[in-house]
Amino acid sequence: MATATNHFPAAWLKSAGLGETIACELRLAIVNGSIPHGEKLSENRIAADFGTSRSPVREALKTLSNEGLIRLERMGAIVLGMGAREIQELYDVRYTIESFVQERMAERDTGALIRLLEQIIDKMELAAKHRDIVEFSYRDFSFHEAIIAEAKHNRMMQLWKSIRQLVMTVMLLTTEEVFAQGESKVAAVIGKHRTIVAALRSNDSAQIQQGVREYFADSYVTLRNSLPED
Amino acid sequence: MATATNHFPAAWLKSAGLGETIACELRLAIVNGSIPHGEKLSENRIAADFGTSRSPVREALKTLSNEGLIRLERMGAIVLGMGAREIQELYDVRYTIESFVQERMAERDTGALIRLLEQIIDKMELAAKHRDIVEFSYRDFSFHEAIIAEAKHNRMMQLWKSIRQLVMTVMLLTTEEVFAQGESKVAAVIGKHRTIVAALRSNDSAQIQQGVREYFADSYVTLRNSLPED
DNA sequence: ATCGGTATACTTGTCGACAACTCTAAAGTA
């Protein structure tokens, strides 16, 4: 990646505690490769870097461990990072969750959801016009979260929450790549979201499944081209 | 449930820190209903109850929050608990994960896995003979975890880890119920595991999927009968 | 009696300190 985002968007940290802030900053650094795979992290060092005590750092490391970005060992935490395989796996999981969720939405009133999604797409277009990467990726994220939330399945929502922040971060970097590839690429991304909405509007289970499958398969090949091959 | 387990098996806490221990004890209390839905938990109170400082309690509450058993609010944590719906949802997720995993196992060498699973089933039978509920449920748990681990899909494994302990606890209580229903019921549970292995041995994707689907559908109806209806 | 304001007790987030443990590297011995 040419110019990777160096700091987590401050707007997204609006009402976040110290622990969450540190987690977001570290997460971004790990995902974009600033902190390389295999690095050994120490609570003391991170606390010193951020100018806090170890308590919030501890919380952050636990969070990152739950997200699978680091592995907590007896001494220090080892950075696992996100290579091509890990990104692929994340897409696998996202697909699995959305597939499950949309399956359950086939025989339900999706009117309100569809209106919300269209609204979000409008905001994506606006963000695209202004070349606002942060805003665009946030709306993209909201789009998928809105779909998942609509299923009203607490346990599945919990799974989503466990990867929510990670997905958000990956999307931020991905969107950067998409924007770098030019306007037509951005338009294509928006188009894919429209396709999802269209499938959803059909209310046909098979068509919805097909739509979701294509979306993720397509998203991944798009991304694959802009990944460091390791 | 007639006689619910009151304490988390000490053997399962062998190398667990204080935080994890507290999390396990609270988890069990929430799942078996000792701590009712809606209860408000305070870090200070729990710390006093367990005779520790707030640090491990804090860690435990965060864990339980990640598992969706409680909701952290500005003041206190509210217990959400596991009613019939939550159990059903947990089974949904378990089915989704195992379905994904086994799908990927169709075209793979499952020889070693099958041998391991058969070994586990043997231990289940032994535990059944000795009426050892703790051992039995642990083997049952290991059975499913072994299958999931075999897929070697880190991200999916991470999802599993996020519900691992909860599943373990629910299984412990469920197994208690199964044993209470008599020897034939226990034998039936073992039989269902054999069916899974048989399906796996067939190496046929459709048959495996069918096997997994039946397993979870069946497991849930078994359980439903022994749940407080709320 | 009801409503508004204040005091109070309780809550969380963060901090610095300490003991117990682990890895490392240097020093001593064969």
Next chain:
DNA sequence: TACTTTAGAGTTGTCGACAAGTATACCGAT
């Protein structure tokens, strides 16, 4: 030189304390 032992620096887990913020109960006024 190769190996064991030992001293040291660094690490985590846990603790108690404090500030900042919040719900609650009490008290006064209308």
